[in-house]
Amino acid sequence: MTQATLQRRPLVKEILAGADDTLLVIAGLGSSNWDITNAGDRPLNMPLWGAMGAPVGMGLGLALAQPGKRVLVITGDGDMLMSLGSLATVAAQSPDNLAVCVLDNEKFGETGNQATHTSPRNNGPTDSGAGTDLAMIARGCGIADCGTVTGKEDVRQLVTDLRTKKGPIFRLVKVMVEKLDFVMPPQDGAHLKDRFRQALLGNP
Amino acid sequence: MNDWRDDIFEVFQDHDIRQVYHVPDAGHSRLIESCQKSNSIRTLALTTEEEGIAIAAGAWLGGQRSALLMQSSGVGNTINMVGLTKTLRFPFLTLITMRGDYGEFNSWQYPMGQATPKVLEAMGMMLYSVDKAEDVKATVDAAARSAFHGGQSVAVLLRQKLIGIKTFGKK
Numbered sequence: 001m002t003q004a005t006l007q008r009r010p011l012v013k014e015i016l017a018g019a020d021d022t023l024l025v026i027a028g029l030g031s032s033n034w035d036i037t038n039a040g041d042r043p044l045n046m047p048l049w050g051a052m053g054a055p056v057g058m059g060l061g062l063a064l065a066q067p068g069k070r071v072l073v074i075t076g077d078g079d080m081l082m083s084l085g086s087l088a089t090v091a092a093q094s095p096d097n098l099a100v101c102v103l104d105n106e107k108f109g110e111t112g113n114q115a116t117h118t119s120p121r122n123n124g125p126t127d128s129g130a131g132t133d134l135a136m137i138a139r140g141c142g143i144a145d146c147g148t149v150t151g152k153e154d155v156r157q158l159v160t161d162l163r164t165k166k167g168p169i170f171r172l173v174k175v176m177v178e179k180l181d182f183v184m185p186p187q188d189g190a191h192l193k194d195r196f197r198q199a200l201l202g203n204p
Numbered sequence: 205m206n207d208w209r210d211d212i213f214e215v216f217q218d219h220d221i222r223q224v225y226h227v228p229d230a231g232h233s234r235l236i237e238s239c240q241k242s243n244s245i246r247t248l249a250l251t252t253e254e255e256g257i258a259i260a261a262g263a264w265l266g267g268q269r270s271a272l273l274m275q276s277s278g279v280g281n282t283i284n285m286v287g288l289t290k291t292l293r294f295p296f297l298t299l300i301t302m303r304g305d306y307g308e309f310n311s312w313q314y315p316m317g318q319a320t321p322k323v324l325e326a327m328g329m330m331l332y333s334v335d336k337a338e339d340v341k342a343t344v345d346a347a348a349r350s351a352f353h354g355g356q357s358v359a360v361l362l363r364q365k366l367i368g369i370k371t372f373g374k375k
Contacts, residue, residue: 050288051287053258053285057258057261061223061258062266063266064223064246064262064266065262066266066267083258085250085255189291190291193261193265193294197264200265
């Protein structure tokens, strides 16, 4: 097992660079929320502070409602593990404007970096997982376009795929375990929803 | 008089509901088929009822109204996610066919069926209940108004007395 080398903050910044009003972004609770906010808080970001397991479903409902916009879901391995079935539901609908990017650091970051199931097997008494491969699960759920990114050399293509490639696409990105500052967006859910709808639809 | 399931479909159209989520359910099957055949409604089969709440939130973010169809046995799967309707304060409508309710023969249906109104109320959801076919249309219409005009999180309990008692083939 090789150590991950990609850092999530500059990666997410690159993924979201130049985001305009055609890009709708949903981020899962915890690190992914802080990551997209670090890249620049904007009304068309929907950063979750809870609702673990919701981002992929939320992205699906949004993608179906807004077929002319690009919908990008960015979340972590712990969140994705909690809603694996939603990948099958995405595959059944096959929205061509939906991209899912899972930043996999193999840890539950918000609770003290305990191993998730994506951690390797036989990794010691406290850090062992199952070696779960989320990209393979997404593929098995019926999402035809799935891939894993581990190195810097593939980041350019990753960004292009997430922003423009015909969906649904699923990308697993192996990222480092890091201690990072919290970069927080507004917390009130009704406010986040209203500002999103105001920016997208012109009324809350 | 219309079949009450067709009445619900009419209400869905009157309220411009554009996405309908379901886990296969005998009580809702006729309505689900009407939605599947409709050109204006996108019908999504879920792997678990919980997904329906998150998808409904996304649909609302994108400007579309939706409804979640489920059985009372699926309600327990949704409870944590129901919190999202309060946190985001978005209009949410679910229609629940009750089991473990009126003359249920299957003991396995009772725990969740009997707990359904209580746990939904505990999550702050507003409940409507209907057990007569002639009341279905007005009740679902009122629920849809509470949701989409009043901004509430609303469930309609379609009681077992209305749906009929499952008999496993014996009429």
